[in-house]
Amino acid sequence: MTKESPQAEKHDLSRYPRPSVTVDVVIFTIIADDLKVLLVQRKAEPFRGVWAIPGGFVHIDEDLLAAARRELEEETGLRGVYLEQLYTFGEPNRDPRSRVITVTYFALVSTDLLRGQQLRATTDAQAVQWFSMYDLPDLAFDHARILDYALTRLRGKLDYTNIVSELLPEEFSLSELQRYHEIILHRPLDKRNFRKKMEPRYARDGSPLANDPSPLLETGKKRMIGTHRPARLFRYKDKSRVD
Amino acid sequence: MTKESPQAEKHDLSRYPRPSVTVDVVIFTIIADDLKVLLVQRKAEPFRGVWAIPGGFVHIDEDLLAAARRELEEETGLRGVYLEQLYTFGEPNRDPRSRVITVTYFALVSTDLLRGQQLRATTDAQAVQWFSMYDLPDLAFDHARILDYALTRLRGKLDYTNIVSELLPEEFSLSELQRYHEIILHRPLDKRNFRKKMEPRYARDGSPLANDPSPLLETGKKRMIGTHRPARLFRYKDKSRVD
DNA sequence: CTATAATAGTGTCTAGATAACACTAAGGAG
């Protein structure tokens, strides 16, 4: 039986060989009406030259979420974006070098934020590139499975959270909102049914309805672009993040 | 820049001080019409004498799920029960000794399986005991938060998975099924609405309906106990586990 | 000034799910 002083405990902890812990971050965005994910091309073995989800080791005094934010910033230069823990993968042989447990996150970054940002090749990567989720290259480690899982989660959360607001500019039209849903779900949605669900309801006198289930507010503004009828602009009532 | 041979990579990995990784398992059951969770009383510092979720270190070549199974078996003697990964907690100071990242799981064990099993005090625990989820003691580390999270997840999965089947015997009455739902949700449910949702539908001629949405099958048997009308017995069509 | 191109915007019906609500049926014990 071990001694029970804090010292003995400390010793007890170090008895076990420890795995390495990484965070991997699935970074989604929408570019050119397509759902994209950021991948890096590995510079080192194993899987040298193969595309992978960006990630890296968790520092010894660094929170997991902070590590995910750091990786995200290193790859995209972006801060303050939506990040959510996905799953922890830890099969003993998922990394051929040694035992590596990875805590995965997914991030949603809007095209707006991305504008003007430079993707950065890092010390670990030969190249960084956005890939269509519907046309992926071969991936290192178990990263194909991680992307799969991330996409399922993203889709699942579409209709009971505000998650898509992370991808949109502050103000947007209903058509844009619908288009983003369609891009993520990869199937067409009915225009009238979509609007019925999303659009704010008003009382007879046009005043805002008390228990309106809609997540949106009408801004009163219209967007005049192109040679067609201008669209009303909306924003989310609440950009708070529901896990 | 590092050399890029596998050897250099191996070295690269070990450059980082590594955190310890544990699994903690929230083990739920229902006893005496109450939702219970298994807790162990810590034998060692920190939090000596305080109640905690059972858990322990992941061995260097052990899968995370296997580690959770091992912990579960060490505490309850049970194998082959439902286990699902919950969340990974890794704030730098959640363990005052050193950096410990914990991957949490939750398990559902039926009273049936538990019958005749002896709870085992382990080397790390002074005592092992079932506690009501609605009357918990103070807990070590961030374990109160973990239990909270587990309960939310359990409740959330109640009505779109077969998860409650893990807690029930193979055959059960609708009243029992409803009671288990009520115990987990901690609120009463309407009997007729509950049955409308759960009960199998039949065609006019009494044959089983092709696209019956019910997850249950009527066994044809009845349970005759006590001094009242006997209940029809049902079982789940499909005990497969949906994550 | 009007025709056209392009996107915005609109209503109804059916089917199914949800939630509220109270009495009858079947068995065993006495």
Place this chain on the structure above:
DNA sequence: CTCCTTAGTGTTATCTAGACACTATTATAG
């Protein structure tokens, strides 16, 4: 055969989901 206890049963109102096609508004080109 009465009583106790749990099993079992229907209707209505409201909401949600999905199918489905035409009109409205703007800018531009002729």
